[in-house]
Amino acid sequence: AQTVTQSQPEMSVQEAETVTLSCTYDTSESNYYLFWYKQPPSRQMILVIRQEAYKQQNATENRFSVNFQKAAKSFSLKISDSQLGDTAMYFCAFIHDSSASKIIFGSGTRLSIRP
Amino acid sequence: DAGVTQSPTHLIKTRGQQVTLRCSPKSGHDTVSWYQQALGQGPQFIFQYYEEEERQRGNFPDRFSGHQFPNYSSELNVNALLLGDSALYLCASSLDVREEKLFFGSGTQLSVL
Numbered sequence: 288a289q290t291v292t293q294s295q296p297e298m299s300v301q302e303a304e305t306v307t308l309s310c311t312y313d314t315s316e317s318n319y320y321l322f323w324y325k326q327p328p329s330r331q332m333i334l335v336i337r338q339e340a341y342k343q344q345n346a347t348e349n350r351f352s353v354n355f356q357k358a359a360k361s362f363s364l365k366i367s368d369s370q371l372g373d374t375a376m377y378f379c380a381f382i383h384d385s386s387a388s389k390i391i392f393g394s395g396t397r398l399s400i401r402p
Numbered sequence: 403d404a405g406v407t408q409s410p411t412h413l414i415k416t417r418g419q420q421v422t423l424r425c426s427p428k429s430g431h432d433t434v435s436w437y438q439q440a441l442g443q444g445p446q447f448i449f450q451y452y453e454e455e456e457r458q459r460g461n462f463p464d465r466f467s468g469h470q471f472p473n474y475s476s477e478l479n480v481n482a483l484l485l486g487d488s489a490l491y492l493c494a495s496s497l498d499v500r501e502e503k504l505f506f507g508s509g510t511q512l513s514v515l
Contacts, residue, residue, distance in 0.1 A: 332494070334503065392444030
């Protein structure tokens with residue numbers, strides 16, 4: 288069975304600092320996608336960043352980047368120059384490429400950015 | 403361009419009742435999926451609809467059923483509500499059934515008393 292584990296229930300950093308959220312996953316599949324989703328108080332899930340497992344290069348989106356370690360099954364999210372608007376729940380997620388839509392989510396990390 | 407819209411935003415029901423939640427996908431999307439998010443947890447996949455048929459299903463009982471209409475909108479029905487059905491129900495849409503990039507709505511918060 289595929290699982291996603293987020294070991295940090297809560298994190299808090301000062302505005303403008305860099306923060307890293309951890310995620311590990313377990314799968315026997317070779318073709319899959321990994322995601323980080325943000326869920327602010329508005330409750331809408333917003334895609335932050337996406338990584339294809341077959342790509343060795345780590346994905347980046349402006350202030351957001353990932354450290355994808357396929358052998359270790361690790362997928363961490365780094366947020367640089369954190370902003371107050373980054374305050375939200377962050378979910379790591381996995382999907383096998385033949386199970387489009389059936390995303391498996393971790394339990395989430397509540398990130399607070401302090402002014 | 404309207405994103406994924408869900409209605410109602412909040413709902414209160416009592417045990418044993420039935421509920422229907424509604425979702426309109428993002429413009430141009432033809433595939434709709436439903437997720438249940440219990441308090442303090444990540445969302446769990448309920449099922450996916452494409453071409454008006456259920457294509458994939460997660461580990462949910464038959465009390466959870468759905469429907470997709472010709473305009474791609476969808477409904478989630480839950481019969482014989484239990485207290486444990488209290489959760490945020492999220493709808494997501496995608497360009498097609500094999501597309502892994504999902505767009506989510508803001509959900510319906512269901513409380514079962």
